[in-house]
Amino acid sequence: MLISTIEDYISETGKHEDVWFRGVSSKSYSPKPKVHWAGISRDLEDDLVYNFLKDHFKYHSPKNDNPWYLYSLMQHHGLPTRLLDWTKSPLVALYFALTQPEEKKHNPRVWLLNPYRLNSTVLGYERVYCPSQSNLRYIKTKNYFCTKELELKPYKADVSIKLLFDSYLPANLVSDEVHRRLDFPIAIDTIPLDARMSAQQSVFTIHGKDSFDLAKHSSDHLIDYIDIDYSAKEKILQQLFKLGFNEDSIYCTLDSLAQRICRERLSEL
Template sequence: MENVRIKSLGQYLDIVADYDFDLWYRGVGSRDFKTLPQASWMGINPDIQNTMAYRFLRDYGKYVEREESNPWKTYSLMQHHGLPTRLLDWSRSPLVALYFALTQTIVDIKNTRRGIWVLNPLRMNKLTTGAELVYCPSQMGKRRIYNLAEYKESIYPAAGGEIWKSKYGEALKEDGVSFRSLDAFLPYCLFQLDPLNTKKIDTWNVPIAIEAVSTDGRMNSQHSAFTIHSDSSKSIDELFPKESGVISFIEIDNDSVIALMYQLHKSGIHSESIYCDLDSLSQRIRFEMLGV
């Protein structure tokens, strides 16, 4: 995946048409916005993260029909409604990512480089966990990543990934096979939602590509996926060199932003399709009738 600059929707579609189906996309208003979650670039310590999660747990039931018992579904809800978390949003849709890149507000529009980060989640997880798999914690009984390289007869070819070399202590064992708990990524109050969880040991130092299942309409319309990061992990574009094939960047020509917005809108990607509420409906009509 080579870094390129686009000037039209057709050019963008031609580029992504040659990509694998399993790639994820993240639109940003500037390439200077690294692939790190909000809790990391804001420098929010774990105690504050836990307090925010606790207050969300305490009060969010007033605004949903049914509270979630699954901590990962709750955590993704926190992320999608604006609280800083260790989750970084991606989309399986290149068009959704392009919308976010075009609409993100930037002060210095002339000097910025808008664009789309393109992630190969399977390749990244192969390097970090040793297995070419994307995990879905909200649907897993045992939310664990096993070192499949230790299985004598694994159905998945695997080699030792970076998490098995972690400086944050030894992995736990089950039937002689090393594993690390995905729940260790969570704030403590969410970690405690599962009665099987006891002592929280944060053993992660690299990001993992994960997916979440939710009944939240916004998450569905945005084709959401995530990477989850430890407080100590570097951004993905710093961790993996260009030749790794894990991540690349498609730049947007600054002079083509308005034209791309109109082309994207005519293709059915606009505020209403992204956010699915009355405010976004009004915004769509305003754009169509007034151009603003």
């Protein structure tokens, strides 16, 4: 769907319940994490994580050593991970779609994901978990998701298997001797690290070793999108500013505050 007014955007997103949003500058940006679209090998991924863990104490004193906290921190500061950022706010996603760097005059896009349907499809549970909580680091299941046939299948033996969410994490963040990465992506909730994540209403999908392109599953009602007419981009962005979605309300830093002030006060000079 192509929209050209903020009113149409709000009306269209309002038709969807229990969805997450992700804004990008072009349809060419498929909903995949950087580890996948950049073709980063497992060894290189582990090396990046190792070096971050080794040196991040120079600039940050973590309040806890929870591995999901640390992995979110890496994503938060630009390290390639298996996490993909989403937001619960359609207007935050629209802001990102309209302000991300662009290569050509492409229509910006907002992806819409049903996280409950995704988890029901691949886990058999219509629930979004927060794996950073110690009592939710695993669930018991009698099914597994077959990435070849794209459906849940029962284990042959009549047993319950512990599905370890920590299997998605890089080896350097997992203490188990045997590290086995799962194939499929899941939607997860998170504890905000700071004011920025809180303001952006941040949530994630975390992706396994199989690419499992979410963009190909619109027929399964997992994902949809709204495109914004490029010619209406600036007008809609100005309307977002008036609604309070601007640089410092999104990023919550002194740099973003200065950027907003300069844009508002120096634009006529």
